[in-house]
Amino acid sequence: MFFILSKTLGLLLEPLIIPYLCLLCAVLAKWRRARRLSQMLVAVGIMLPLLYGVIPLSNQPVRFLENRIQPVDLAGRDIDGIIVLGGFTGDGFVAENRNQPTLGSAAERFTAALHWHNKYPDKPLVFSGFSGRLVPKGASEAEIVTQLLDYLMIDRSQILFEDESRNTYENARNSLELIVPTPGSRWLLITSASHMPRAIGSFRAAGWNNILSYPVDYQTPETGYSQFWDISRGVSLMRIALHEYAGLLVYWLSGRSSALLPS
Secondary structure, eight states, rough: HHHHHHHHGGGOTTTHHHHHHHHHHHHHHHHOHHHHHHHHHHHHHHHHHHHTHHHHHHHHHHHHHHHSSOOOOTOOOOSSSSEEEEEOSSOHHHHHHHHHHOOTTHHHHHHHHHHHHHHHHOOOOOOSSSSOSSSSSSOOOHHHHHHHHHTTTTTOTEEEOOOOOSSSSHHHHHHHHHHOTTTOOEEEEEEETHHHHHHHHHHHHHHHOOOEEEOOOOOSSSSSSSBBBOOOHHHHHHHHHHHHHHHHHHHHHHSSSSSOOOO
8 A cells, every 4th residue: 555655645746747737736726725835836836847957956856965975985895785776667567578687767776786796706786676666567677677687697596586575575574575675684785876865764664773885876977067957857857855854754763764764
């Protein structure tokens, strides 16, 4: 039920839906003879897409999350294994239909996983995730990753698949049940930088100790701006921000995260 509600109610946080909701509310306000409120809602509905395009505005909320948790320095340190969260394999239906593995916008999760697997070939590498879609169709994430690994001729003897998770908390809980880490063991967690605070909070709430972070898939520079105006880019950044901040709040309120804003 939690997963279904998160996906359906999450549609209201789509940046391009919000202006339409404002215009709909403006019609209702006018019907209720609230003229000033109606005019204000119309103005907000028209201005929001333009404000999304101002990169210094749409960039900052995502940059705050991405700068929140830095990559761990593993120099001179050892780890017991690597966990990679799903969400990087693209459209499962396309992959199955075309009979080719697909990578999505978060492909750095996969490439970073291979990088650390090469450095620690004797440590288990866990790919966690089934599908984040409300109605999964086509190949699962595990099936696509398996095909990718076979294409690259990578030995899978130290690679495990947790292929039931639909969201971040299930990633943490199901991976814990699959691995059953020993007390004091250190596992490297790989996911997108904007998603890392929620992931760390979920893993801690699920019972993981000494989880080490390795954020990837950065969408913003650490400082400064590469451009000032881009509506398409701004909408994409706002989509990430709204999704993650709402997720942090809901996970904290539901006990699925150890803190509102983990660090």
